[in-house]
Amino acid sequence: MDFLLISPPVGNVGQAVSSLPALTAFLRARGWDAHQWDLSIDSFHHFHSRSYLARCRRIVGDHGADDRLMAAADRAVGEIDAAKASLRQQGAAGRRDTWRWAFDVLRDAGVLLTAASRGRHQHDFRHFDIPGAVRGFDSLGAALEDGEANPFIGFFMEHALPRLRRRAAVAIGISITYYSQLIPAFTLARLLRLQLPGTHLILGGGYLTATASDVERIPSALLPADAIVLHDGEDALDAWLNVVVRGRGALGDVPNVCLPQNGTFRRVSPRPHHTDLATVSVPMLTMQGLDLERYLVPKYAIGLPLSRGCHWGRCAYCNISNQTLARYRRRQTEQAVADMRATMAETGSNWFDLPVDSYHPRDLWELGRAILAADLSVEWAAEVLFDAGFTDPVVADLARSGCRCLRFGLESADPVTLKAMRKPTRPEVASRVLGSCRQHGIHTGVMVIAGFPTETQVGLGRTFDFLVDHRDRIDFVGIHPYSLVPGSPMARDPGAFGIYLRPHTAVMTTSLPFTNTNPVGMQNEDLPRVIEAMKAGLRDHYPELGELWTAAIGGWMTFPACCASGG
Numbered sequence: 001m002d003f004l005l006i007s008p009p010v011g012n013v014g015q016a017v018s019s020l021p022a023l024t025a026f027l028r029a030r031g032w033d034a035h036q037w038d039l040s041i042d043s044f045h046h047f048h049s050r051s052y053l054a055r056c057r058r059i060v061g062d063h064g065a066d067d068r069l070m071a072a073a074d075r076a077v078g079e080i081d082a083a084k085a086s087l088r089q090q091g092a093a094g095r096r097d098t099w100r101w102a103f104d105v106l107r108d109a110g111v112l113l114t115a116a117s118r119g120r121h122q123h124d125f126r127h128f129d130i131p132g133a134v135r136g137f138d139s140l141g142a143a144l145e146d147g148e149a150n151p152f153i154g155f156f157m158e159h160a161l162p163r164l165r166r167r168a169a170v171a172i173g174i175s176i177t178y179y180s181q182l183i184p185a186f187t188l189a190r191l192l193r194l195q196l197p198g199t200h201l202i203l204g205g206g207y208l209t210a211t212a213s214d215v216e217r218i219p220s221a222l223l224p225a226d227a228i229v230l231h232d233g234e235d236a237l238d239a240w241l242n243v244v245v246r247g248r249g250a251l252g253d254v255p256n257v258c259l260p261q262n263g264t265f266r267r268v269s270p271r272p273h274h275t276d277l278a279t280v281s282v283p284m285l286t287m288q289g290l291d292l293e294r295y296l297v298p299k300y301a302i303g304l305p306l307s308r309g310c311h312w313g314r315c316a317y318c319n320i321s322n323q324t325l326a327r328y329r330r331r332q333t334e335q336a337v338a339d340m341r342a343t344m345a346e347t348g349s350n351w352f353d354l355p356v357d358s359y360h361p362r363d364l365w366e367l368g369r370a371i372l373a374a375d376l377s378v379e380w381a382a383e384v385l386f387d388a389g390f391t392d393p394v395v396a397d398l399a400r401s402g403c404r405c406l407r408f409g410l411e412s413a414d415p416v417t418l419k420a421m422r423k424p425t426r427p428e429v430a431s432r433v434l435g436s437c438r439q440h441g442i443h444t445g446v447m448v449i450a451g452f453p454t455e456t457q458v459g460l461g462r463t464f465d466f467l468v469d470h471r472d473r474i475d476f477v478g479i480h481p482y483s484l485v486p487g488s489p490m491a492r493d494p495g496a497f498g499i500y501l502r503p504h505t506a507v508m509t510t511s512l513p514f515t516n517t518n519p520v521g522m523q524n525e526d527l528p529r530v531i532e533a534m535k536a537g538l539r540d541h542y543p544e545l546g547e548l549w550t551a552a553i554g555g556w557m558t559f560p561a562c563c564a565s566g567g
């Protein structure tokens, strides 16, 4: 085997990260004996097995757990298998009571896992963290070696290393998409270097791109990788494999990589290289290492990466421009339809939850009409802007082509705040688009940012009123506190937004500490209270707010809940 690409714990229990089958297929098309392994879902089932949870229950019992904790432990041990099975059953998303119970059991399991570590880590089906680990690279290094706090040392030694030794890949890649994967991924990298010292090792993924400025400060002693890929991985991996496996070319010519130098990592070229989406291959979803039956969904939603970047790319708080240099690219429509047809034939699923930053309405309309012309029976969802291009005829065609859900970044319904955010959304356009979606049967998700530095209580009140006024045409609401994201225009020029950066007290995180000097703006420390009050006020109109729809990374059951059959 030339190359094995691994998605480490703790990822999404509803879907494999889309880069895994996409990159594997790309490398195979380039002639590499490439394979994939979603180690994340295997880890989930290991830690959320009845036997593992029973062991945790004994530990908390031995340490004098109170009645409440023991009750949660008993529920987790006794009901975990049934809860996991229920989320996989056909029609699961339509049975809200069952669904709520299953999430409660998963939460109980998380409480038990965390309690059994006696607070040394926080671990549930979507999170993993070791408190204080990312205060600095020293503390991160300590966490990676602490067998008491870091359960992945034992898990990898027992369950991953033997298999990796047998598979004998010449090179291994580890892709990090979420913060929750950071400590497990670095732990695995260190174990691989110790246990399989001859194996070439490369790390990459969207999370590392989002924390790019810290990546160049990672001590190479902490992360003993041969290279780190930022931005698009396809051509970078192909070129890197040519150097390390076939001895062709030079590391200095590999695009998008950082290489170890003088104790840290140095970018080979400051200019990102973008993959031409016309050259990528149809993702491979059924080969060994990816078992679609293991995910907690009634039917697998295929994550076809049909576009990258954002066609707007200018919002002040967003780091998408950092990740893609604002270059919006999409797969040509004929190729997209062919990809859908091929993956449907391969998997038997006709669900597509498109992992895109923001699909242009013109392009989405073209895709919808092509799906209709090809007579494909699909159900799909995507993330989009409230763009005036979503006219009623466009929305009608999208609905006819199988669009079940559009997720919109409203962020605010206050024109002053929207302008400060450099967000092109207009509340009246948003209102009209939401109305069209409701009329044509497309479910809608609306995301809001609370606490933008110049936002006043009055401005946030306008957003609250908008959500209440449109409760008949909004299905899901997500409220996120504002955070200053590395690589965003605001992080590059904080003074222009009335904020200044405070000394960084953490590494490898996507939120920078700042002080807000805007006299009318809300203070960041007040946000949890403000958001809780906002949610409390909205619950009368959105009873499931903050529960089912946001219960997982990406709210993974949201899409099944929108589909005709609910699975």
Ligand code: SF4
Residues within 6 Å of the ligand: 310, 311, 312, 313, 314, 315, 318, 319, 320, 321, 357, 358, 385, 409
């Ligand atoms: S917030 Fe959304 S619309 Fe704005 S630049 Fe980022 S991806 Fe594009």
